[in-house]
Amino acid sequence: MQGLRWGRALALGIVGVLGGGAIAASVGSILGGAALARRAVTPAVVPESPVTVIRISEAGGSPERRQVHLRGADADLPGRYSFIFDGGAGHARLGEVIAIEGETVVRELVAVDRGALQAETRGRITGWWFTAxxxxxxxxxxxxxxxxxxxxxxxxxxxxxxxxxxxxxxxxxxxxxxxxxxxxxxxxxxxxxxxxxxxxxxxxxxxxxxxxxxxxxxxxxxxxxxxxxxxxxxxxxxxxxxxxxxxxxxxxxxxxxxxxxxxxxxxxxxxxxxxWSALLRYHATAQSVPAPIAGLGVEMLSRGLVTGGESGGLPIATxxxxxxxxxxxxxxxxxxxxxxxxxxxxxxxxxxxxxxxxxxxxxxxxxxxxxxxxxxxxxxxxxxxxxxxxxxxxxxxx
Incomplete structure (x- = not known):
């Protein structure tokens, strides 16, 4: 909250000096920089679940050789991965990509370690593989x-x-x-x-x-x-x-x-x-955040105007x-x-x-x-x- 309060206070100060579009631009830059900075240091409460299970099928009619049909980010990555679903309660292991059918990716379903994997299940692909x-x-x-x-x-x-x-x-x-x-x-x-x-x-x-x-x-x-x-x-x-x-x-x-x-x-x-400076700016660019706002976000974290893990600010420059x-x-x-x-x-x-x-x-x-x-x-x-x-x-x- 410290960074947001600082941003609002500074914005009000600008209002007293500028007018019209200049006010909106300045306030937007400050609050945009603060939002970017907060995202960089805030743990996710619930991880994103960008992948959806379309269906599960049997390969060659064998119930022991199952395939999972997926859509979403990273579904087509080469290699073998974990699929985490139900907020982390469910875990399956995915083998190599078998086929790509339009927007659907078919992968080997190696195992379902916990949870019920079924159509409409949403989750995320990670590289973990091992669960314990x-x-x-x-x-x-x-x-x-x-x-x-x-x-x-x-x-x-x-x-x-x-x-x-x-x-x-x-x-x-x-x-x-x-x-x-x-x-x-x-x-x-x-x-x-x-x-x-x-x-x-x-x-x-x-x-x-x-x-x-x-x-x-x-x-x-x-x-x-x-x-x-x-x-x-x-x-x-x-x-x-x-x-x-x-x-x-x-x-x-x-x-x-x-x-x-x-x-x-x-x-x-x-x-x-x-x-870290380059990394934060890279993610800002990926989100179509203008470079000056990205720089402002980095400066806010460095000065402690947006709270990170250090009370005096994060030494990003080092x-x-x-x-x-x-x-x-x-x-x-x-x-x-x-x-x-x-x-x-x-x-x-x-x-x-x-x-x-x-x-x-x-x-x-x-x-x-x-x-x-x-x-x-x-x-x-x-x-x-x-x-x-x-x-x-x-x-x-x-």
Whole structure:
């Protein structure tokens, strides 16, 4: 509400000076910028459900080989995905695209794990695939860890043959859940690494952040710090950070500016948000918001005129490749895609250009945001496994 009150007050001040169309334009710009800023940092109460089930059929007359007919955004993506419906209560797994019939996409229906999938069901396609850590086949402990805001839920996934004192912390993206990161646990567990999969502020099972708003990865980095402290308390001497989307921002901040960065031996980032000013402006353009209004929204977040996760404003100007690059001291593997329409790969590419000595960039063609594993699971996991096994025993601080 702080930003809205500020916007209204400033608008009233403008009314006293200007008249006619100038007033309307100025007020519209201010309120438009505030609205854009709020959307960027507000968690979704109910995730969007842009995909509709048209019908379910049997392939070749076999009841064990079912197909689902879909319409909507992302229905035709290549690869294998989760379909989440009934507000998260329902979950199905979708295989590859079998056919495209006009506006309808036919996919293999691999399984319905929970809920009743039927015609007219609405939901969303995600890259998660796994619904619980136990599905990975490893021993799991469900714990809480202490953050600056209170206790938050987490999972410990134990490898079958643990490498002594070696851990990883997995951090999901904006408006996602910890289940998103389970794909990344697999190659690390096979490499003997103990995995701590965390929730963070504003998640179910975690405390709310300031005003219930996101901190674009900056505020959340302190929860990553707290998770590293928890791993250390349990015996970790080396910690690899694995971040997805905004979770990638949080990992970058923790690795370059966090209180426990000396324990970090490397970063793995999938579709990371590396340049927040450019990202916010990109989304504004996609919504046909004029550039001056987009710039005003970014300024409002930076100054704290619209509440984000930090009381004094979000340091958006420091969350871009040119500031992260000189601060990096450990190897980084980035999975990115030029087909990503949510977080363009330009920021990741720029970071790799600035630090070729530390940053390995794997570009996955034809994959959408945080859905690279789904398009090429074997390649994604192989590169990740090679990278994590090659990390130095002592974090490099060159």
């Amino acid at each position: 850590p136990e599905e990975l086949g490893y021993r799991v402990d469900r714990i809480t860890y202490r953050t600056e805001l209170g206790e938050a839920d987490a999972w410990i996934v134990h490898p079958r043959f643990a490498r002594k004192r070696r851990w990883a912390v997995h951090v999901h993206g904006r408006r996602a859940l910890p289940e998103e990161t389970l794909r990344g646990v697999i190659p690390l567990a096979r490499s003997g690494i103990t995995n701590l999969v965390i929730s963070y502020r504003n998640d179910p099972g975690a405390p709310p952040g300031l005003g219930g708003r996101y901190g674009v990865g900056f505020s959340e980095s302190r929860d990553v710090d707290a998770a590293i402290a928890e791993a250390r308390r349990r015996g970790a001497e080396r910690v690899t950070l694995f971040g997805w989307s905004m979770g990638g921002t949080a990992c970058l901040v923790a690795a370059t500016r966090g209180v426990h960065r000396a324990l970090i031996d490397g970063l793995i980032l999938d579709s990371p948000a590396v340049d 969350l871009h490749p040119e500031t992260f690059a000189p601060e990096l001291t450990v190897p980084v593997l980035i999975h990115a895609s030029t087909a990503d329409t949510f977080v363009p790969s330009a920021g990741a590419e720029r970071l790799a250009e600035l630090r070729p000595d530390l940053v390995q960039l794997r570009m996955q063609p034809g994959a959408e945001h945080v859905k690279l594993w789904n398009v090429d699971r074997s390649g994604w996991e192989a590169v990740t496994r090679v990278f994590v096994r090659a990390l130095p025993h002592q974090p490099w601080r060159g």
